[in-house]
Amino acid sequence: MVRFLTLLALLLFTAAARAELEVKVEPRNDAARKNIEAFIGPVSASSREGMWRLARSSREQALSALQALGYYHPRVRPRVTGSDADPVLLLEVTLGEPVLLDEVTLEVSGSGRDADYFRFPRSRHLMPGAQLHHGHYEDTKSLLENQALRYGYFSSEFLENRLLIDVEENLADVVLRYDTGDRYRLGSVSFSETPFDLDLLQRMVPFYPGVPYDADLIAEFNRELLSSGYFEAVQVSAPPDQAVDGEIPVRAELKARDPHSLGFGGGFSTDVGPRAKADWKQHWLNSRGHSRGAELELSEPRQKVTSWYQIPLTPPQSSHLRFFSGWQREHIDDTESQTMVLGGLFQRRLDNGWNRSIGLRLEQERYSLGSDSGRSTLLIPSLGFQRTISDDSMDPSQGYSMMMDLQGAKAGVLSDIDFLRLNMAVKGLYTLWDNHRFLARAQLGGIASDGFASVPPSLRFFAGGDQSVRGYDYRTLAPTDETGERVGGRYLMATSAEYQYEFRPKWRAAVFIDHGNAVDSWEDPMKTSAGLGIRWVSPVGPIRLDLAKSVSDPDEGVRLHFSMGAEL
Structure with missing residues (x-):
C-alpha cells in the first residue's frame, strides 16, 4: 500500500528525467514513459560498467511504475548506449495487455449516505471494463476521506477497501465500502x-x-x-x-490591533496631476467597537477634508452605520465649486454578496458654472449597490464589478429643487491562454429634473479622461453654454473595449477603443477614440500609460494618459 501511495504521487510528477536515462515504449504510451522516468529519477554513472550496475534496479523500478498503470505483464529490456565517458541507460519497454476492472463495488452507509458530497463521481475509470489505474482507486478513497473531514464525519471509516488483482486473468475487482458515521x-x-x-x-x-x-x-x-x-x-x-x-x-x-493608524500616500494621473493623501483612523475607541477617522486629499483641481464616526451593527464585520461630514473645493476648467456635506450612511453586505448602502445627507454647494453661478441646498436620500468578484484584488486575471447609485431630492424638503439621478457602471475582465486579456467597461447615467438649470455641477455628468473616453482631457466632454464654456450634461455614456497581450511577465501591451459623451439628449452625437498603451504590474500596483487619438474629431491631437490602480 505504501508503494502504491508513492506511485500515486509520482503520477503527478511530469518533469523529464536527465538525459542519462532514455525510455522507449511499444506501443507508444506517453503516460507510461513519463511515469517510469518520474519513478526512477535521475540516473548517472561515470562509465558504461557503472551504468550497467544501475540497470537491474532501474528495470525493477520501471516494472513497479507500470503496475501502477495496470500493466502487470510488461517486458523491460535494459541496454547501455553511448561512450564510456557519457553512458546512457536505455529501457526498451513492451507493455503487453493491461489489467481490466471486472467487478466494481462502491457503497456508502451511515447518516451521510444520501448526501451529495458522498456520492461517487461518475467516472469511466472506475467502471467494469476500464483499465486498472491505482491512482484513480486511491483518488476515490481520498475523496471520501476528505469530504468526511470537511463536513464533520470524524468517526467515518472504510468497512472494506480492497483491490483484488488476478494477474493470470488480467482482471481486477474493486471493493470500497465506506461508513460515514454520524455528523458532528x-x-x-x-x-x-x-x-x-x-x-x-x-x-x-x-x-x-x-x-x-x-x-x-x-x-x-x-x-x-x-x-x-x-x-x-x-x-x-x-x-x-x-x-x-x-x-x-x-x-x-x-x-x-493597535487602535490608531496614520497613513500617507500619493500618486499621479493626467486627470488631476500629482495628488497627496493622508488619513488617520482609530479602529476602535471603546469596547463596543466604535471607530472614527479623518482624511485629507490634495491635488491642483481638488482639495478635500472629511471626517467620520462609525457604529457597528449586526454582523459588525459587514454592517455598520457611519456619520460623516466634509468640505471640498474643486476647480476644473470652466467649473468651480465649494461643497459642505453632513450625513449618515447605513452599509451592509447582503447574503448574496452585494454591498448595499442607504444614505441621507445635507449638502450645500456654492458654484460657478460657465457664465452662471449659484448656491444650492439639498437634502439627498440615496441607495447604492456594489459588487466585485475577482481572483486577485491587485492584479486580477478574471472577474467583474458592478455598481448602481440612485439619489434624489424633493423641493421644499430642505431642498431647492426636485431631481432624481441614476448612475450605473460595469466592468469585466477575462484572460485567455494566460497572456491574452480582454477588458470591457460601460457607464450610463441620467438626471430627471424640471429645474436642471439649478442642478449643481457636482451632480452633473462630464466625460473624458483616463477612466472615461481617452483621447480627450479630463471632463472636457460636456454640453456648453452660450459662451462656449462646459456646464455638464443631463446624461452620460462611456464605454470601452480593450485587448492586452502579456509579452513578458508583468508587462502588457494594449490596444483599445472608447466611445461615449456627456450630453443633454440621447440624440446628441457620441465621441469615439482609439489608442495604444503599455501596462506594468509594479510592486505598488498596476501602472497604465496610454496614447489615444480621437476618431470623431480628427483635429484633436494625440493625448497621453497615465494612471494607477486595479482594473476592476
Missing part, C-alpha cells in the same frame, strides 16, 4: 481575552450552536474576524477530540 456539530464559541464586549464578538459568529460541522464555516469565521478591522491576528479552531456528545467547542484566539 459546532458548539458554542469562546474567545480569548480582548478589549471588546462579548456581545460584539458573538455578533460576529456566522453560525449558531448546533449547526452541522462544515470546515468552510470555520474558515469563514476566521476571515470575518480579520475583515472586521479590530484584530491583527486571528486563529479559530474546532478540535474534534474535544467534542462532547457530537458537539465540538469552537475557540477563537484573538490579538487586538
